[in-house]
Amino acid sequence: MTKRLEHKLGAVILFLALMGGAAFLSDFDLRLAILSILAAISVIGLYFAFGLAGMIHLAQAAFVGIGAYASALAAQQLHVSPWIGLVVGVIAAALAGALLAYPMHRTRSHYLALTTVGFSVSFEVIIRNWTSVTGGYDGLGAIPLLRLDTAMRSELEFFYICVAVLAACVVAAMLLRASPFGRALIAVRDDELAAAASGIDIARLKTKAFILCSAYGGLSGALYAHYGGFISPDDFGLARAIMLLSMLIVGGEFSILGAIVGAFFLTYLPEWLRFIGGGYMAVFGLFMLAVLIVMPKGIVGSLGAWLVPRVARSR
Amino acid sequence: MDAAFQQLMQLLLNGIAVGCIYAIMAISVQLAYETTGVVNFATGQLVMIGAVVGASFALSGRLGVGEIYVMTLASMVAIGLVFAVTVYWPLQSRSISTVVIGTIAVGIFLQNIALIFFGPLPAKGFSPVGDSVLNILGVVVPAHTLFASAATFILIGGLYCLLHYTSIGIQMRAIAQDVEVARLMGIRTTLVLAFTWALTWVFAGIGGLLLAPLWLVDVDVGDSVALKAFAAAIIGGFGSIPGAIVGGLLVGLNETLSAAYISTKYKDVLVFGLMIAFLLFKPRGIFGESVNERG
Amino acid sequence: MSAAPILETQALECRFGGLRAVAALDMQIQPGSITALIGPNGAGKSTVINLLSGFLSPTSGRVMLGGRDVTCEPPHRLARVGLVRTFQNGRLFQRLSVFENSLVGSSSRVKSGFFDTVFRTRRFRSEVRALEERARDYLKEFDLLADTDRLVAELPYGKQRQVEMVRALVGAPSILLLDEPAAGLNSGEQEVLSAYLRTLRQRGLTILLVEHHMGLVMRLADHMVVLNFGKKIFEGTAAETQKSPVVAEAYLGRRGRHAVM
Numbered sequence: 001m002t003k004r005l006e007h008k009l010g011a012v013i014l015f016l017a018l019m020g021g022a023a024f025l026s027d028f029d030l031r032l033a034i035l036s037i038l039a040a041i042s043v044i045g046l047y048f049a050f051g052l053a054g055m056i057h058l059a060q061a062a063f064v065g066i067g068a069y070a071s072a073l074a075a076q077q078l079h080v081s082p083w084i085g086l087v088v089g090v091i092a093a094a095l096a097g098a099l100l101a102y103p104m105h106r107t108r109s110h111y112l113a114l115t116t117v118g119f120s121v122s123f124e125v126i127i128r129n130w131t132s133v134t135g136g137y138d139g140l141g142a143i144p145l146l147r148l149d150t151a152m153r154s155e156l157e158f159f160y161i162c163v164a165v166l167a168a169c170v171v172a173a174m175l176l177r178a179s180p181f182g183r184a185l186i187a188v189r190d191d192e193l194a195a196a197a198s199g200i201d202i203a204r205l206k207t208k209a210f211i212l213c214s215a216y217g218g219l220s221g222a223l224y225a226h227y228g229g230f231i232s233p234d235d236f237g238l239a240r241a242i243m244l245l246s247m248l249i250v251g252g253e254f255s256i257l258g259a260i261v262g263a264f265f266l267t268y269l270p271e272w273l274r275f276i277g278g279g280y281m282a283v284f285g286l287f288m289l290a291v292l293i294v295m296p297k298g299i300v301g302s303l304g305a306w307l308v309p310r311v312a313r314s315r
Numbered sequence: 316m317d318a319a320f321q322q323l324m325q326l327l328l329n330g331i332a333v334g335c336i337y338a339i340m341a342i343s344v345q346l347a348y349e350t351t352g353v354v355n356f357a358t359g360q361l362v363m364i365g366a367v368v369g370a371s372f373a374l375s376g377r378l379g380v381g382e383i384y385v386m387t388l389a390s391m392v393a394i395g396l397v398f399a400v401t402v403y404w405p406l407q408s409r410s411i412s413t414v415v416i417g418t419i420a421v422g423i424f425l426q427n428i429a430l431i432f433f434g435p436l437p438a439k440g441f442s443p444v445g446d447s448v449l450n451i452l453g454v455v456v457p458a459h460t461l462f463a464s465a466a467t468f469i470l471i472g473g474l475y476c477l478l479h480y481t482s483i484g485i486q487m488r489a490i491a492q493d494v495e496v497a498r499l500m501g502i503r504t505t506l507v508l509a510f511t512w513a514l515t516w517v518f519a520g521i522g523g524l525l526l527a528p529l530w531l532v533d534v535d536v537g538d539s540v541a542l543k544a545f546a547a548a549i550i551g552g553f554g555s556i557p558g559a560i561v562g563g564l565l566v567g568l569n570e571t572l573s574a575a576y577i578s579t580k581y582k583d584v585l586v587f588g589l590m591i592a593f594l595l596f597k598p599r600g601i602f603g604e605s606v607n608e609r610g
Numbered sequence: 611m612s613a614a615p616i617l618e619t620q621a622l623e624c625r626f627g628g629l630r631a632v633a634a635l636d637m638q639i640q641p642g643s644i645t646a647l648i649g650p651n652g653a654g655k656s657t658v659i660n661l662l663s664g665f666l667s668p669t670s671g672r673v674m675l676g677g678r679d680v681t682c683e684p685p686h687r688l689a690r691v692g693l694v695r696t697f698q699n700g701r702l703f704q705r706l707s708v709f710e711n712s713l714v715g716s717s718s719r720v721k722s723g724f725f726d727t728v729f730r731t732r733r734f735r736s737e738v739r740a741l742e743e744r745a746r747d748y749l750k751e752f753d754l755l756a757d758t759d760r761l762v763a764e765l766p767y768g769k770q771r772q773v774e775m776v777r778a779l780v781g782a783p784s785i786l787l788l789d790e791p792a793a794g795l796n797s798g799e800q801e802v803l804s805a806y807l808r809t810l811r812q813r814g815l816t817i818l819l820v821e822h823h824m825g826l827v828m829r830l831a832d833h834m835v836v837l838n839f840g841k842k843i844f845e846g847t848a849a850e851t852q853k854s855p856v857v858a859e860a861y862l863g864r865r866g867r868h869a870v871m
Contacts, residue, residue, distance in 0.1 A: 056412050103595045109411045110354045114545055115594045118587040121542055125587075129580040172728050179727045180713070180720040180738070187703045187714045194701035197663065199689035199718025199781055212724070238538075242419055249416050279431040285424030292417050293405045 022159060023152075030155045032267060034227065037162040038220045040263035043247045044173050044256055045216025050245065051253040052177070052185035053209040056109060059100075059116035060217050060244045062123040065236025067093040067218025068225040069127070069134055072143040075226070082146040082226040086219060093218020094211050101210035105203040117238060124237040139232030146226035158227055165223065166260075169216065173256050176212070185209055250291050252298030261300050324454040326571040332460040334567020335467035336525050340544035341551060341559040342474065343518035348553060349491040350511045353403065353414050357422035358519055359541025360429075365391055365523025366532040367429055370438040380443045388520050395516035399509060422537070429534045440527020463525045470521065475556060487511055491554075543570075543583075546590035552603025561601055565589075614677065616641040616816050617662070617693070617785055622671035624657055624840075631657040633840040635671070639785070639833075644807060644817045646827045648851075649837035650861055655820040656698065658837070659789050662818075663695040664688045675785075690718040692784035696791060700774045702762045708773050709758040712745040715777035741780070748776040751806075768799045775806075786810070788819040792826050804830050828852065836860065 022030065042064055049057045067089035075085040100119060107115055127134050134140060150157050176182055187195040188202055196202060225231050243266060251262020269287070273280040295302040340362055347355040355361075369387040372378055378386070398421060406417045442459040449458050478484035486507045489497040498504050522544075523532075530536065543566050551562025566586055573582035593600060615638035622635040632654045639645050647655050660666040662673055664685040673681045675693055685695075694715075703711050719741065726734040749755050752772045762770055771791065778786060791807075792800050804826055807817055821827045827834070827848070834851045836844040838860040844851060851857055 050412070054412070056415055107594060107598065110348075110415070111549075111594050111598050113356075113415055114354070114549065115591050117542060118546070118591045118594070122584045122587045122591075125581065125584050175728050175730065176724075179734075180717060180722070180741075181724075181727055183706065183710055183714055184717055186705050187717075190703040190705050191701050193665070193685075194697065194703065195714070195717075196665075196685040197689060197695050197697070197701075198714050198777060199686050199694075199716075200714070201686045208724075242423075246416060246420075249413070253412075279427055282424050282427035282431060285420050285422075285427060288420040289402060289417060289424065292409075292413055292420065293402075296409065296413065 019160070019163065023156060025156075027153070027155045030159050032271065034155075034159055034162050036264040036267040037159075037166050038224050038227075039244065039247060039267055040260045041166060041169050041220040041223070042217045042244050043251070043259040043263045044169055045213035045220075046245060046248045047173065047253070047256055047259045048176070048185070048209045048216075049213035050248060051255070051259070052182065052189065053206050054189040055104075055206060055210065056113040056245075057116050057210075057213065058113055058238065058241045058245060059120040059123070060213065061236045061238070061240035062120050063093045063097060063214040063217035064221035064224070064240075064244075065123065065127060065231075065233075066096050066214075067221030068231045068236065069140065069221075070218070071222035072140055072225040072231060073133070075144045076140075076142065082144050085144075085226060086146075086222045089222025089225070090215050090218045093221065094215040097211040097214025098207070101207040101214075102203075104210070105206045116241070120238040120241045124233055127233040127236065134233070137233065139230060140225075141230045143225050143229045143231070145229050146223070162223065165219070169219070170256060170260075177256070181205075181208070246288055248298075250288065250298055252300030252302075252304075254297065255300050258298050258300035262298065265299065321454050322575070324452075325456060326575055327568070328454070328456050328460050330568035330571035331564060332463045332567070333529065333570050334547075334564035335464045335560075336522050336529075336563070337540070337543055337547045337566045338551075338560045338563025339467055339470065339518055339525070340522040340540065341547035341563050342471070342556065343515050343522065344544055344548045345553055345555075345559055346511055346518065347515045348548075350487060350508060351403070351407070353407075353418065354545075355515065356415060356418040356541070357425060358544055359537030359539075360422040360425040361391070361395075361516055361519035361537075362523040362526065362540055362544070363532070363534060363537035364394070364425060364429060365520030366440060366527040366536060367433050367438070367523070367534060368520075369524045370440055370527055370532055371433060373441040374438065380441070383441075384443075384524060387524060388517050391516045391520040392513045395512055396509060399512045403512075426534055426537060433534060435533065437531040437533035438527075440524075440529070440532055442528035457528075459528045463529075466521075466525060470518075471556060471560065483507065483510060542590075543586060546586050548600075549590050549593050549598070550600055552600025555600070555602040558600055558602035613640060615639055615674075616676055617818070618674045619658075619662070620672045620674065622658075622661060622673065623669050624654075624661055624666060625669045630840050632661065632668070632837075635837075635840075635842055637835055637842065637845075639816060639818055641784075641816050642811060642814055643832040644811055644819070644830055645833045645835060646831035646848075647818060647820045647835050647837065648822075648824075648827060649843075652839075653837040653860075654840040655837055656789060657840075659695060659787050659818075659820055663693065663787055686718065689781055689783075692782070693787065694778045694781050694783035694785075695787035696771075696774050696778050696789060698789045699793060700767075700771050702770055702774055702777075704761070704763055707759050707761055708749070708754060708765070709745065711762055711773055712749060712776045712780050713741060715780035716741045716744065716782075718781055744782075745776065745780050748779050752776060767794055768796070771795065779810075783815070785816040785818070788817065788821075790820055790822065792821055792823045800826050 042060055046057060046060055049055045070092035071085035071089035074080050074088040075082050104112060104115055128137055130136070146158065146161065147154065148157055148161065184195065184200050184205055187198065188200060188205060192202060247262035247266045248259050250266060251260070252258025270280065270284060273283050276283055340358060343361070344355060344358050347353055365387060368390055369383055372383045372386055402417060402421055406414050442462065444458040444462045447458045449456050449461065478488055486497070486502045489500070489502060490504055490507055494504060526540065547562035547566045548559060549562070550565055551558030551560065569582060569586050573585055617639040619635050619637045622632055623630070624632040635658065647658060649655055657666065661668050664683050667682060672679055675691065680688060703714065706714065720737065722734040722737055746755065749758060754769065754772060754776070757765060757769070762773055765773065792803055795803060800823065807830060810817060831848050834845060834848055835842060836851060836857050843860055844854050844857050
């Protein structure tokens with residue numbers, strides 16, 4: 001018992017040290033970290049829809065976008081505080097998720113993927129062209145920022161806010177995973193027939209997972225909107241959706257930690273590769289392929305297998 | 316000739332031409348799916364490579380049109396086989412989601428490699444019939460439009476003959492029905508699959524070559540056509556060549572007619588909306604065979 | 611046959627194209643009984659189980675559960691009203707432990723929503739505690755408590771089938787449909803299974819099983835229904851079934867002309 005307590009204490013101390021150390025990072029470094037955290041929140045949502053429920057979801061960026069635009073417009077036009085805007089963003093995204101999820105529940109793998117792709121692209125087209133509401137191609141600016149009015153630099157302050165939100169998201173996700181809901185999702189992905197025979201309403205369950213995923217995405221989008229004060233359709237299209245799902249797969253689709261690791265890794269990787277010059281995204285594509293071929297369970301899954309062979313279950 | 320009627324005829328003929336090209340791409344998607352069970356999300360990039368490679372050969376100015384076509388398609392087959400061996404083969408036993416992301420990663424790679432080699436500037440495609448223009452019943456139409464439509468029908472006719480009258484075609488259809496049984500019956504599945512892959516790339520490449528003269532091509536052109544090719548395949552119905560044609564024509568006609576009469580900005584949403592509706596409620600498409608899919 | 615049947619089929623028919631897998635089946639299962647559904651291979655027994663448990667829709671006819679028409683109900687709704695089935699060769703969730711597999715069986719009894727789950731409200735905690743207790747009780751009956759945290763794939767086949775049984779029972783069913791529960795079990799395990807099924811009957815559970823092991827079935831069943839080519843050719847007690855020439859002919863074929871099964 002004391003050993004576990006030691007480990008937990010050690011983890012907490014490490015965490016506090018990292019948070020303290022963040023004060024010494026430059027604004028640029030903090031920005032990357034913030035973007036990684038925001039991505040991580042979206043990807044945790046994908047963990048529910050894809051990692052647990054097995055739905056190939058290539059439209060998460062659209063829900064991030066819905067959260068972002070809803071929150072931004074609420075703060076800008078209705079003059080609510082950005083904090084309320086966050087709630088608006090989450091609800092808007094969740095509602096949109098509910099609308100799309102129900103008809104989709106019977107659709108399978110490739111067809112599901114294509115449906116979400118179609119939705120992503122349609123969303124992008126609508127956002128780009130509905131200029132009166134969304135500002136179109138030029139984007140939406142003058143969004144009120146989320147601030148606590150502390151003495152810290154705004155970048156550092158927002159970083160701490162994001163860490164706190166991420167922590168809450170992770171805790172919520174862990175609690176959901178370790179519940180009948182989480183077990184039912186794994187059961188459905190493992191064996192639908194047995195799951196149905198056990199009394200699981202598969203359609204309703206997948207819909208719930210999808211709505212949950214959308215809500216996480218919406219939260220991420222709302223935070224993003226109130227971070228930079230400016231959003232544009234480029235951030236919420238199919239390319240971004242593909243990137244988000246890739247983060248989960250590369251990080252390890254079967255765990256919340258995998259979602260976070262993947263988000264950080266694929267946010268930092270293009271930065272590391274930038275020195276290559278023009279073709280760095282080609283290397284990025286190759287790299288993703290390499291990970292898929294060599295590390296089928298993602299970084300967390302494969303590293304976990306090497307480090308702790310006995311407990312190597314893909315949960 | 317009434318101006319409005321002229322415009323309508325032009326739109327129809329252009330729409331049919333574009334539709335034919337979408338039909339070719341849809342067939343590329345279907346061929347891959349039928350035999351390997353993989354929806355190739357890199358199809359858009361394949362089309363783009365066909366267009367861009369063809370444009371590059373043309374720009375060099377030293378080759379005749381026929382040679383350009385042959386060399387482009389040969390390059391595509393070569394690249395395609397490289398990918399079959401290095402990417403699809405190792406991933407084939409994985410879960411569907413892994414393969415889907417794998418094809419997407421291939422697409423990203425191809426797009427950016429093309430960017431390195433060909434640069435970001437768009438190029439004007441060329442056509443075997445040049446820039447000439449025909450006058451049919453008072454309607455002015457680019458010759459390439461008719462060439463593209465004619466080429467499509469010849470191509471699809473050829474494919475149909477291949478599939479139903481040649482031995483390799485029959486083997487392809489056998490594998491499409493059931494790979495294991497085909498293998499047990501002595502069909503050299505690896506070779507036939509390689510051939511099918513090559514055919515997939517060839518069709519995509521031809522789609523690109525035919526598309527290039529209609530639009531300016533750059534490395535991003537893949538994204539815009541890919542989804543419409545999928546829409547055509549879905550609406551028409553997987554597993555059906557007539558389906559690919561009908562789907563392609565519908566998408567192509569929507570492209571020109573909706574743009575003119577409904578809305579240029581939202582015409583794509585119409586097609587995608589239709590595709591989504593089919594996916595949700597009638598995934599078999601118009602002509603498709605019954606889809607028996609275990610996710 | 612005086613009490614109302616808990617489960618009955620009326621003119622149940624299932625066609626696949628031109629093939630009649632089940633034809634005009636009238637069957638009544640009495641509450642608290644053990645009924646065995648037997649017949650030669652291909653007689654349609656598994657199809658009947660699939661029809662009764664909602665995995666197949668009949669082409670015509672009805673299924674009545676406790677007097678209610680449940681013909682087109684999907685499997686999860688049938689589980690909710692107390693009809694639970696197991697599968698041929700067992701179907702377990704490979705990524706879940708023994709304990710978790712058992713818990714999934716109670717999915718239909720979970721009322722907590724997102725809010726309860728995330729905030730671990732009292733309603734959630736007491737609900738989970740009750741379900742976990744029930745799962746543990748059943749696991750104890752099968753002597754599986756030592757294995758609760760192991761992945762099901764690590765267990766021998768006999769124990770895996772037991773985990774599936776626990777999962778089925780945790781849902782508090784009133785009627786159990788068992789598809790070849792003795793398949794792959796050695797004689798010792800079959801004895802344990804028989805004894806346990808008798809215990810379940812004593813507790814008031816109704817059981818319908820499809821089985822090939824004649825010895826087990828003859829000693830266990832109160833009532834037998836014999837199918838051949840999708841039709842019911844005989845029903846009665848075990849003793850009557852054994853003596854019936856119609857049944858013998860179905861299994862053995864006409865004397866001298868067909869191979870012995």
